[in-house]
Structures are given as C-alpha cells and as structure tokens.
Amino acid sequence: MARILILAPLLFALGACDGGNDERPVVVDAIEDGVKGDAERVLLRSALAQGLVRFDAAGQVEPGLAERWNMVDDGRSYIFRLGDATWSDGRPVTAEQVVVALRRAVRVEAGHRLTPFLRSIDEIVAMTPQVIEVRLKRPNTELLTLLAQPELAVIRGPQGTGPLRRLRGEGIRLRAPADPEGPAPVAADEVRLRGARAALAVARFASKRSDLVLGGDFADWPLVAAASPRPADVRVDPARGLFGFAFVARDGFLSSALGRAAVAMAVQSANLPGAIDAGWGQADTLLPERLDSAADPALPAWRNLTEEQRWATARAQVTAYGQPVRLRVALPRGPGATLLWGRVAVALSRIGISGERVAMTAPADLRLVDRVAPYDSARWYLATACRTCSMDAMTLIAAARDADNLPERAQRLATADAAMAADVAFVPVARPWRWSLVAPRLRAFQTNARAVHPLNHLRADTR
Incomplete structure (x- = not known):
C-alpha cells in the first residue's frame, strides 16, 4: 500500500x-x-435488472418497467402501467411475471436490508396484463424510492430486463x-x-x-x-444517511444513560470527520432534518454546554463510576479508519477510558454504523440506529411504523426521535462520506444524495 x-x-x-x-x-x-x-x-444487478422504477444519474426515480404510475388513496395504493419490455431472451414481460418476482422480493424470507421497511405492503396484484397495483396496509409516500432499489429489481430465473445486457x-x-x-x-x-x-x-x-x-x-x-x-x-x-457509533453493549459503565452520554460527549467533541477531510462536516443529531417527523431533530442534552464543560462532565462521570472502564470499538479496515480510531482513542483516554479497536465482526461495545439512507424517512434512521436501544424507544419506533395515517405517523416519529436522544442509544458523528473518481469523458455522471451511479447513465451520448 x-x-x-x-x-x-x-x-x-x-x-x-x-x-x-x-x-x-x-x-x-x-x-x-x-x-x-x-x-x-450490486452494480451488475442494477445494470441487468430493473424494477418498476429505477434511479437516474441524479439519484431520482425514473421509469423502469413501468412507463407511468399514480399514487392514490393518500399513499395506500400505487398503480403502475408497464411499458414495452422484454426479458434478456427477447420474450415480452407481463404483469403477472412482474408480480411473482416482486412478491418473492418483498417477503420476509428474502432477508435483505430493505425487508424491515417493506412490511407496509399488503398485496401486489396484476389488474390487467399491463397494469399492476401495489396495495399498502398503511400510507407510504416513499414507496417509489424503495422500489427503485436493486434488491427490488425484477428477475425471472437468470433473466432481467436491462437497462443493459x-x-x-x-x-x-x-x-x-x-x-x-x-x-x-x-x-x-x-x-x-x-x-x-x-x-x-x-x-x-x-x-x-x-x-x-x-x-x-x-x-x-x-x-x-x-x-x-x-x-x-x-x-x-452529498450522501444522506448515518455515520456514527451504536452502543451494542449495555453493561457496566454503559448500563446507564449518563455513562453512554459521557462517551458520546467525548466522541462528538473530538472532531472525528476532521481526521479524514476538512470539508467533512459534523452532525450532532440522529435525523439530518425533520423529514416526515412532526418535529425538528431531537438535540442531545449537552447541546448548550461549552466544549470544555463537555469534557469536564464526561470525566466526572467516569471518575464517579469508580472502576476502570475499557471499551471495544468496532471499525472497518483501511487507512481512514485508522485515522478515525486515533482520534477516538485519544478522546476516550482524555476522559479516563481505555479503548480497544476491534474488527467489525468482533464482539464490541461501540460499533460504527456507516450507511446511506435508501429512502427519506425518519423511521429508517431511527430503526437503523436502534441496535440495543431501550424497550421504550423500540416500542415507539414500532408504533410509528404501524400508524394508520400520515399525521399520526409524524407525531409518533417525533416522539421516538426524542426517546432515542434521551436514551443515548447512538452517537451521531457525520453523514456518510462517499467518493468516486471520474474521467472527463463521463459527462453524464452526477453526484447525488443516494450515492447511486447507474452504469447506463455515465456518458452524454449525442449520437
């Protein structure tokens, strides 16, 4: 290297x-x-198979198998009309074939990263040979973004429908x-x-x-x-998502919210993003903005403390514990992770905690979460950050999922966000850092909040 x-x-x-x-x-x-x-x-799957919709170069939803669609019943039903499409063997695509493939992709047994966020889907039915309806148990205004993800690309056996072959x-x-x-x-x-x-x-x-x-x-x-x-x-x-540390152990010093807050104050005061790049901004809230919550992002209890007050408060909490504190911190491999670990170790040491870096798959007390959000809902952030959060927080997140209407859902999300902040279940550090190297000839390439770059949207073809 x-x-x-x-x-x-x-x-x-x-x-x-x-x-x-x-x-x-x-x-x-x-x-x-x-x-x-x-x-x-993942890139190959996105190139060889598309869903009802897919992503364009800007990370926006564009037509895939469906040439147009409508959302009805306040987000409880989506109706898609298929365009002309063929499988890789040249045979035409029918609505019934798409329905079978989508039902297989959304079932619980599929077990991919989107499975927990697809439970609002009640039925997927072929209304005619060219029309498909997706019926929901509860309103979901972000369904199109979910359907554009590669996990929901329509595959029949070994065959897809493009956009590439x-x-x-x-x-x-x-x-x-x-x-x-x-x-x-x-x-x-x-x-x-x-x-x-x-x-x-x-x-x-x-x-x-x-x-x-x-x-x-x-x-x-x-x-x-x-x-x-x-x-x-x-x-x-400009990726949206989570970059921070989840508390995955809740014993000893981390058994109390005050202990977890001491660690969180130290980590957030250490300017971890600055170890990687001066242009990488910090984050101190779980939600990047209000999104579909009824309130602005919940702030940490120490938001109004000065930096020195945060260090002093964290040190006092460790001292009051009266026993040696050692924490295992799970990080990926790579030189950037080593730079990050250097600042984490110094920050923990500064408040009297000894740290140990461990692999991402090893038992740990804190584990880095670095994920781009697949869709823009507060529920994704809360559910993804809740690794070992309190029972109250888990109950509130589940309640938001099961809300019967959008205003009720928004209020429950706000309550769950406040509960996560009070529980100190996650330490926000920044938003995900995603980069690409792009030759000048790829004039259609665009950065975007999804950090998705379809292989069929790379060149501005003028022929």
Whole structure:
C-alpha cells in the first residue's frame, strides 16, 4: 500500500489529465473488500435488472418497467402501467411475471436490508396484463424510492430486463440492447465492470486503465487524498444517511444513560470527520432534518454546554463510576479508519477510558454504523440506529411504523426521535462520506444524495 501511495501522485500527473478517447469501452472499478465484497454484484444487478422504477444519474426515480404510475388513496395504493419490455431472451414481460418476482422480493424470507421497511405492503396484484397495483396496509409516500432499489429489481430465473445486457466474452461486459432502427453499436457503448481493492482501483484510474472508480468511503479516502488527483476528477456525494457509533453493549459503565452520554460527549467533541477531510462536516443529531417527523431533530442534552464543560462532565462521570472502564470499538479496515480510531482513542483516554479497536465482526461495545439512507424517512434512521436501544424507544419506533395515517405517523416519529436522544442509544458523528473518481469523458455522471451511479447513465451520448 505504501508503494501505491508514493507512486500515485506521479501516476495522476502522467495519466489522469487526459480528456480521453471517447471511442473505447467505459471501464469501471467497483471498490470491494471483506466488508464491501458485494459492490460489483450490486452494480451488475442494477445494470441487468430493473424494477418498476429505477434511479437516474441524479439519484431520482425514473421509469423502469413501468412507463407511468399514480399514487392514490393518500399513499395506500400505487398503480403502475408497464411499458414495452422484454426479458434478456427477447420474450415480452407481463404483469403477472412482474408480480411473482416482486412478491418473492418483498417477503420476509428474502432477508435483505430493505425487508424491515417493506412490511407496509399488503398485496401486489396484476389488474390487467399491463397494469399492476401495489396495495399498502398503511400510507407510504416513499414507496417509489424503495422500489427503485436493486434488491427490488425484477428477475425471472437468470433473466432481467436491462437497462443493459451482458455480452459474451471474458469478464463482465455490458451494453444496452441494440436499436434495430438506430446506429450500430460501437466500442464506446460498452461498459466493462470489475471489482477491486481501493488501492488497486486508484492506481488503475491514475494510469488510465479505468474511467471510473465507484464505492469509495471514508476508510479509503486517504489513498485519494495522498494521490492528489485533479480536483475535477474527484466527486464526493452529498450522501444522506448515518455515520456514527451504536452502543451494542449495555453493561457496566454503559448500563446507564449518563455513562453512554459521557462517551458520546467525548466522541462528538473530538472532531472525528476532521481526521479524514476538512470539508467533512459534523452532525450532532440522529435525523439530518425533520423529514416526515412532526418535529425538528431531537438535540442531545449537552447541546448548550461549552466544549470544555463537555469534557469536564464526561470525566466526572467516569471518575464517579469508580472502576476502570475499557471499551471495544468496532471499525472497518483501511487507512481512514485508522485515522478515525486515533482520534477516538485519544478522546476516550482524555476522559479516563481505555479503548480497544476491534474488527467489525468482533464482539464490541461501540460499533460504527456507516450507511446511506435508501429512502427519506425518519423511521429508517431511527430503526437503523436502534441496535440495543431501550424497550421504550423500540416500542415507539414500532408504533410509528404501524400508524394508520400520515399525521399520526409524524407525531409518533417525533416522539421516538426524542426517546432515542434521551436514551443515548447512538452517537451521531457525520453523514456518510462517499467518493468516486471520474474521467472527463463521463459527462453524464452526477453526484447525488443516494450515492447511486447507474452504469447506463455515465456518458452524454449525442449520437
């Protein structure tokens, strides 16, 4: 890794300033490691299979299998009209086939990251060969954003419906289906996808062996920062989501809210984002904004204390405990995580706590949560942050899920947010840091709050 860091500035100087020959395939490296090992798979699934709707380059919902849709009954029903679509073998797609695939994707046994947030779906029915209705038990105004996620792409056996198709040959080669009435496909229409470790992906981009690096996060960022690429080639998404520490143990010093608050005050006072990048802002609330809650984000009890008062209060709480305190902190691998750990360890030591860094899969007392929100609801933030929160908080979050109408839901979300803040179940630190390296030829690439970058929205094709 050290050799890559030393060589990277030279590689960027030699290669990354090139505007690029636009008549060659687009080569994409998806960063993956032992934790992010599915990055290539998710991108491939999104390219080969789409849902009723999908994401565009800006992270907004656009038509997928459905050419248009309507929300009715105050968000309790969505009606979709399918456009003309074919499976990868050329056979036409029918509403009944889509219904079967969606029912399979939303059932509890599917067990993916969206499963807990799809329980409001009551029925998915084919009204005609071209019309599908999704009926809900409760209102859900964010259903379209959920349906655009790759987990809800419609697959029938090994087949999808695009927007891209896989070509034969070595490696993963993708291209949009040829238009019989359009121009013949050229090399630049092809996308070649591969997974790679962050250091290798950065080096490949620097030496002009790739056009795009996707999936970068805070743990990998020092590789880019040390390489000093052209500022125009580095894109950081304004991602929404959670970046902070969940208390996953509640014994000993962490058994009381006062003990957890002492840790939270120390961590939030240590300016952890500054260890990664000066432009990465801090966050001190669980919710980024009101969203669908009836109130503004709940503030921590220590919000009005000065920084010195926070340190003094946290130290006093550790001293009053009267016993040695040692906490295990779970962090991912990578140079950025090491920089972050340095500040965490110093902050804990400053209030009299000894810390131990452990792997993300190891038993821990605090575990880093770094996730981009799949949709804009306070419930996602609360449910994701509630790892071992109080029974009261869990009950309130469940009550918000089961609300019969939107005003009642909003009020319950506000109450649950306040309960989470009082319980000190999670330590907000920042919003997720997501970066990409983008060659100038990919003129359609856009940063967005979802940090999604569909492979069919990379080039501004003027042909």
